[in-house]
Amino acid sequence: MIRKELVAASAEPLIxxxxxxxxxxxxxxxxEVKARSGGKLQWTDGMLYPVLHRMEHRGLIKSRWAxxxxxxxRKYYSLKKDGKHAMQEHHAQxxxxxxxxxxxxxxxxx
Amino acid sequence: xxxxxxxxxxxxxxxxASGIKTPVPLKELESHLREDIEQQxxxxxxxxxxxxxxxxxxxxxxxxxxxxxxxxxxxxxxxNKNRRISHILALFQLEYCVWGFFSVxxxxxPMVDCGIIFYGPKFIINLKFFLTLLVKVIFLRGIIAxxxxxxxxxxxxxxxxxxxxxxxxxxxxxxxxxxxxxxxAIAFNAFNVASIWLLRPPQAPKLTTA
Numbered sequence: 001m002i003r004k005e006l007v008a009a010s011a012e013p014l015i016x017x018x019x020x021x022x023x024x025x026x027x028x029x030x031x032e033v034k035a036r037s038g039g040k041l042q043w044t045d046g047m048l049y050p051v052l053h054r055m056e057h058r059g060l061i062k063s064r065w066a067x068x069x070x071x072x073x074r075k076y077y078s079l080k081k082d083g084k085h086a087m088q089e090h091h092a093q094x095x096x097x098x099x100x101x102x103x104x105x106x107x108x109x110x
Numbered sequence: 111x112x113x114x115x116x117x118x119x120x121x122x123x124x125x126x127a128s129g130i131k132t133p134v135p136l137k138e139l140e141s142h143l144r145e146d147i148e149q150q151x152x153x154x155x156x157x158x159x160x161x162x163x164x165x166x167x168x169x170x171x172x173x174x175x176x177x178x179x180x181x182x183x184x185x186x187x188x189x190n191k192n193r194r195i196s197h198i199l200a201l202f203q204l205e206y207c208v209w210g211f212f213s214v215x216x217x218x219x220p221m222v223d224c225g226i227i228f229y230g231p232k233f234i235i236n237l238k239f240f241l242t243l244l245v246k247v248i249f250l251r252g253i254i255a256x257x258x259x260x261x262x263x264x265x266x267x268x269x270x271x272x273x274x275x276x277x278x279x280x281x282x283x284x285x286x287x288x289x290x291x292x293x294x295a296i297a298f299n300a301f302n303v304a305s306i307w308l309l310r311p312p313q314a315p316k317l318t319t320a
Contacts, residue, residue, distance in 0.1 A: 025141075026138065026141075026142050027141075027142050027145040027146065044167075044168075044169040044173075045142060045146070045167045045168045045169060046139060046142075046168040046169035046174045047169060047173075047174065047177055049135055049138055049139060049142075049178070050135075050174070050177035050178050051177075053135070053178070072141065072144065072145070073137075073141060074141055074145075075137075075138050075141065
């Protein structure tokens with residue numbers, strides 16, 4: 001299981017990256033993250049919503065209520081322009097951390 | 111016989127009783143709960159098991175309420191209204207504190223010029239002088255806090271909290287110094303300290319693991 005500090009820190013970049021592929025809703029976001037991490041990145045489901053609301057308040061994403069094919073009402077979130085910029089920033093920062101870590105790891109095996 | 115609708119109604123009541131009172135988060139959480147129950151049903155769980163798993167997965171009401179509160183859903187009014195009110199209060203506070211700062215500093219300046227305080231034969235230090243300095247701190251704090259109230263960034267929250275506490279200390283000094291003086295001003299400052307504390311910008315919510 002991934003450490004909770006890392007889970008918390010990665011929530012925003014993950015949500016932004018998922019939404020950059022198109023609008024989505026809370027449940028689907030959680031399932032997708034779970035599936036992509038092989039179940040290792042797990043959130044307490046309810047905790048996603050305060051994060052989404054906070055991001056919406058900061059103008060990174062926007063939301064709308066719509067009905068699904070089955071008639072269920074869902075709140076769909078999509079990326080705003082500022083969200084796209086924030087995502088790019090996150091990507092740059094995470095890539096940097098990753099490259100530093102990878103470099104150090106490589107040196108260990110030389 | 112397990113009644114799913116009844117169970118969901120009970121869950122909603124519990125959430126409401128725990129403080130998640132604004133309709134939007136509750137509606138969204140319920141939509142999530144129903145989605146999860148349906149999924150659990152598909153994977154073979156009976157309705158009661160499905161409900162219990164989904165409730166456990168969504169998390170307890172108390173920490174959830176805390177996170178929503180930090181995200182700006184205080185249950186009193188929505189985030190934007192909260193923000194607008196804090197801006198109006200900040201403007202009042204700014205005006206009051208700029209005026210206050212100069213009105214307090216004004217009587218001290220001639221004293222310095224006449225050499226009473228720093229250049230006089232006797233170095234006059236009394237309690238009242240230090241209390242006056244403390245009152246000046248209140249107004250300086252007020253000016254800084256007013257400006258910071260306009261910003262919603264997380265890094266400023268601790269500063270605002272610190273300033274509010276500092277203000278409270280200075281408020282006590284103000285009461286001692288002017289206890290027979292302008293009570294209205296003291297009351298106004300008490301109100302300012304409380305408003306700064308209550309309307310500080312929301313903190314970024316933490317995401318906890320399952």
